[in-house]
Amino acid sequence: MSEEGFDLKYMERHDLRDLVTFIPNKKQPVYNWFYFKEGFSRELIFLLFDKFDSKEGDWVLDPFLGVGTTLLACKEKGINGVGREISPLFVFVSQVKLEDYDIEELREYSAQLFQHRFKKPDLKNIDPFIKKAFEKHNLEDIIFFRELLLDIQDMKIRNFFMLGLMNAASKVTYAYKDGAVLRLIRRKTPPLRPLYKRIIKKMINDLKKMEWKTSTIDIRVGDARKLDLEDECIDYVITSPPYLNKIEYTKVYEIEYKLFMGGIHLNPVRSYMGLMPSIKVPRDFPEYIIDGMPLAAQAYFIDMWRTLKEIHRVLKDNGDAAIIVAGGVFPDRIIESDIVIAKLGYLIGFKPRELWAVNKRVATRNRTIKIGVARESILFLSK
Ligand SMILES: C[S@@+](CC[C@H](N)C(=O)[O-])C[C@H]1O[C@@H](n2cnc3c(N)ncnc32)[C@H](O)[C@@H]1O
Missing domain, CATH: 3.40.50.150 (Vaccinia Virus protein VP39)
Known part of the structure; x- marks a missing residue:
């Protein structure tokens, strides 16, 4: 040319x-x-x-x-x-x-995080679109964990677990990325907590694999x-x-x-x-x-x-x-x-x-x- x-x-x-x-x-x-x-x-x-x-x-x-x-x-x-x-x-x-990251530190936080017993959060201020995008119990779980994470002072650790939660939420939402728009398709979705736990475990294992x-x-x-x-x-x-x-x-x-x-x-x-x-x-x-x-x-x-x-x-x-x-x-x-x-x-x-x-x-x-x-x-x- x-x-x-x-x-x-x-x-x-x-x-x-x-x-x-x-x-x-x-x-x-x-x-x-x-x-x-x-x-x-x-x-x-x-x-x-x-x-x-x-x-x-x-x-x-x-x-x-x-x-x-x-x-x-x-x-x-x-x-x-x-x-x-x-x-x-x-x-x-x-x-x-x-x-x-300090992998041991992440492990300890993970153990602590998943020991917390679920407490129903208030969904009053949640955006109406978000409410439609999840099964109610999953949204409650997401908000419950999000609030726990927001209490973590160490931003590095907080952000690590927040990305994991974002990832877990993307797997339990009704929202589907269709080109430029989000479409809501109601379907059976898995419960959030075990999924989130698995994702965090995988993320920690991933870090061990990297050189x-x-x-x-x-x-x-x-x-x-x-x-x-x-x-x-x-x-x-x-x-x-x-x-x-x-x-x-x-x-x-x-x-x-x-x-x-x-x-x-x-x-x-x-x-x-x-x-x-x-x-x-x-x-x-x-x-x-x-x-x-x-x-x-x-x-x-x-x-x-x-x-x-x-x-x-x-x-x-x-x-x-x-x-x-x-x-x-x-x-x-x-x-x-x-x-x-x-x-x-x-x-x-x-x-x-x-x-x-x-x-x-x-x-x-x-x-x-x-x-x-x-x-x-x-x-x-x-x-
Ligand atoms: C094609 S994507 C790049 C993807 C990237 N190569 C990757 O593998 O993740 C283009 C990116 O440019 C970002 N972007 C758009 N306008 C920008 C700007 N003016 N300055 C910096 N980033 C911009 C978008 O948010 C988007 O993430």
Whole structure:
């Protein structure tokens, strides 16, 4: 692929199709403590570490951290990891997965926790949607345990058990994540307490299986478009931004937010990447690249421009970036996000290197009319 002065080596890598999904993580201890459909896998990160010839002590950034996969892989390899993520829920999940624990201490807390005899909590102030989403006795159990956990002073321990409870709640709820919405489907659900106990036991056993190396892990709520990092402090970036024109998925985490995050205001996550068409266009933005695109795509690429500039700023000279993206499907066309992002990167000063096509999906309108083929790919840029 060669166009307008930049060269991009194109490769079909459909062998990596599963690795750009979260599915392989479902069997991985710790990585699987929270199911995240939009995530990628540990194996993919290991493969990219090899490609970048990474070594212990290097610094890696994932500015769209999600549930922490990139940094868990760093921690296994002794690589320093920096993660920024806009959603407080995902920051919480990543922090719990990446904390250093005293396993004996967790065992003791677990024994204490499950000795408590159930006392019926007051459900008066519980949100009506939450009430509908659980069998009453399970909701009472969840609230009972949640209140006990809120009394734990040690935040590390409290958060560990809270994530376990979140996980248990996700298995006994009637709510089902169906694309962008939560649907309630009444079904027979298991009792919470034994399930929660099993989950905590599994989480503690998982920690025993992990062999972490020494590294620095730095996770914070942050915005990829405005990073709180110094210039040239990062050796390579591995990341996957929200995909262009994909559904906004914040609402499907309504239960987690309302029950376990103290009802933190629900921000529509995708609006942070591209759903604000009124946003001011940066003065140096090459508008001709997005000319004629739907507004949502224009806003998305303006945000990607900001993000790429930040990635360029924080990367060391000759630093590399691997960005996993997918084509955007619109009623009348497919927009090849990977190529647009490569061009934006090139204009910022990156050297576009390779484009690995990992997946292709035929997109249709009204299920019959073919719009085109949307490609999912890994784009490699070097500073
Ligand atoms: C495709 S997901 C990344 C998943 C991640 N690779 C994983 O395996 O868990 C994109 C993530 O970007 C986050 N996000 C969206 N806008 C952001 C922004 N402006 N800054 C930082 N994170 C953002 C979303 O909350 C979401 O977790």
